[in-house]
Amino acid sequence: MDGELKNFIKVWISATISIAYCYYISARIKAGVFRLLSVLPVCALFLLLPLFFSSVHFSELTAFFLTWLANFKLILFCFDQGPLVPLPSNLSRFICFTCFPIKPQQNPNSPTQISKWVFAIKVVIFGVLLQMYEYKQHLSPTVLLVLYSLHIYLELEFALMLVKILVFITLGCDLEPQSNEPYLATSLQDFWGHRWNLMVPAILRPAVYTPVRRLAKRIMNSDQALFSGVFAAFLVSGAVHELIFFYITREMPTGEVTWFFVLHGLCTATEVAVKRTSLVQRWPGVSSPTVSRLLTVGFVVVTSGWLFFPPLIRSRMIERLANEAFLSIDFVKHKLFYF
Template sequence: MEEELKNFIKVWVSAIISISYCYYASTRIKAGVFRLLSVLPVCALFLLFPLFFSSVHFSGSTAFFLSWLANFKLILFCLDQGPLSPLPSNLSRFICFTCFPIKPQQNPNPKNQIPKWVFAIKVAIFGVLLHLYEYKQYMSPTVLLVLYSLHIYLVLEFLLMLVKVLVFITLGCDLEPQADEPYLATSLQDFWGRRWNLMVPAILRPAVYTPVRRLAERKLNSDQALLLGVFATFLVSGAAHELIFFYFNREVPTGEAIWFFVLHGVCTVVEVAVKKSTYVRRWWRVSPAVSRILTVGFVVVTSGWLFFPPLIRSGMIVRLASEALLSIDFVKNKFFYFWAKNL
């Protein structure tokens, strides 16, 4: 654990130095090809950083924050687009908005704030979840699948909450929520576009969806171009997940993650097309409760079919649970050592 922490510090200090270079050097170059050329070495470096870790949590978070989102943000920045345009007012903001999946909140609305007790319940559920892993040999594959899905959701939720708190302390500004209770989604479009991991669609929209749609509109009608843009976005997201899976297990990608997102892309495209039908809007009504069960159920079932198998085969899920328990023990030992030393 201590060696991993040392690598973590080295990687993130290097990342901050690299982003500082982009802020002070690349911004002096006019947006376009030459700015992109000045940023590409940083993007290549960010692709290497997750390889410095053996920990699932450290390699996964670094891959998600730097290899995926930060690289997309920097490429958009070279084109004067995305969350780094207009240029943040100072270096601290530029670093935070590049490194982390965050966005400043323009019009804070207290009604949209999630109560603190909800987060406390999630922490309690996570504690119970870790305890249940001790009895996983007695559980059916279906139950384990639900536990794995819940585990990944909660880990991501806690990670983003930690980032949000640290950035709030550093910058002193309100940030937009990064998830909106995805288990309440009433459709795939609602789940992927408005509830789950909101920074990802906010990045993929200008980076993939918009340019693909504009190119497609030269040959196709507006509706067809829209659907092609949606599908292309899911395809790129699948490729990015395959890259993250590679960082987890250092094995040749199986393609299952891409097929998972291709399936969801096709289903979302069909869903959008059906919603545009006047007949469907007039005659077909599904209650929110039923649509939520169908949506979340579809996500969980298809995850068990295509998303989780490569992670289970590589032992990543088992490592995820053991690392969480190891981290808790590490913090406890350090706390008691500090307490005993100062007693």
């Protein structure tokens, strides 16, 4: 654990120095290809940094904040787009805006305003989940799938809560919400665009969807261009997820998670195209909120169990997450007792 913490410090010092270079050097280069060339070495470094960890937690978080968020934001910054434009007033803001999904509002809600009961309930649920791993052999595949899903969701919630507090203290800013009651989604477009992992669509929309749709309009009609933009965003998301899965499992990609996003990209694009016609009006039952929610959530759950979770289960990554959580708890207890 001590070695991983030292690696964590080294990695984030390297990241801070690299982002400072972008702030002081790259920002002075005219937007366009030359600024992009100056930033590409930093992007390449951010692709390598998650490999410095053996811990699943550190690899996953570093990959998410640097390989995904920071790299996409820096590429947008090269063309005077994205959340780094206009240039933040100081280096600390530039670093935080680069690495974290920050929502620069004037009067953000303090993290302390979040219901203590809600947070306490989540902590209790997480503790129960960890204990359930001891009875893993007695649980059905469906129950295990729910267990794994909740585990990943709650760990991300706790990590983002810590970042949220630090960002609020240092900058007085809030984080973009992670999700918005995804179980209430009435369509795939609603689920992926407005309810689940909202910080990712906020990056993919200007970085992939908009430019691809704009280029496609030159050779296609508007519906085909829209389809191309949606599909391209899902394809890129699948490729990045495949990379993150490699960081945390250290196994060669199988393509399953990419196919998961390709499937959802095709279905979402088709859904958008169908909505633009009068076909939906012929089946009023399908447009019922209750029915559409069941169909949407059911489709996400079934396809996740088919394509998204198998690589994680085969690599025993979820169990490693649980073991690391126990080790972290023991490490903190030992340090507190020693102190």
